[in-house]
């Protein structure tokens with residue numbers, strides 16, 4: 712076989728690096744035109760190059776489904792969350808899909824996702840199929856869960872009964888009240904070694920929150936990660952519950968789960984303590 716019988720063909724190879732950058736390499740392939748094997752290799756490589764240069768993004772490291780409360784007083788929080796989550800997803804290499812009601816939720820639907828985020832959205836008026844699928848998802852640890860604010864609106868609301876399983880999931884609590892005029896408060900970190908509380912120090916400030924109260928502290932049934940210090944309320948409020956957890960995880964289910972009470976105003980996404988907490992929760996809970 713003479714060297715002159717060889718042909719050179721350039722082919723690009725794109726490889727995805729661990730830091731999400733793409734490395735581009737040009738290979739000079741030597742191809743024997745008479746060799747069927749070489750032709751097959753050339754065709755396969757050409758197809759690979761075409762696929763890789765057509766703008767396909769690398770597959771997401773994990774997939775998130777977010778149920779977003781639509782309309783009402785929490786729309787601003789949900790809108791800000793969507794913007795922040797888009798940036799976060801690009802930086803951390805995950806994808807986010809959104810739903811605004813529970814119609815699609817069943818076991819097959821949830822099986823596509825490693826993390827379920829409840830952007831407010833109360834725990835009532837869910838379709839029965841969605842309730843059963845969600846309970847199984849959490850109990851078997853098929854995926855993780857992060858819930859905000861309205862996710863503990865546990866009681867009888869808008870003509871719907873309380874979802875007892877969800878109350879147990881949240882530590883056996885029932886919603887009793889809130890501060891409708893808002894108060895700024897200091898949140899004290901109970902579990903500084905927990906991954907969700909990483910880089911948060913011993914305490915941080917949350918401005919203008921509603922600080923829901925419950926019929927009892929969930930502490931006996933959950934692992935409390937942070938509490939609000941009611942003595943720091945500004946302005947002071949008589950709506951108090953004593954031991955007042957605001958971030959916790961229920962370790963009696965297999966799913967990694969975090970409830971974060973804060974979540975009324977969109978301005979929370981300008982508070983680095985809040986975004987650190989949300990970021991930590993995503994990285995921990997999806998595993």
Ligand SMILES: [Zn+2]
Pocket residue numbers: 784785860921974975
């Ligand atoms: Zn609210």
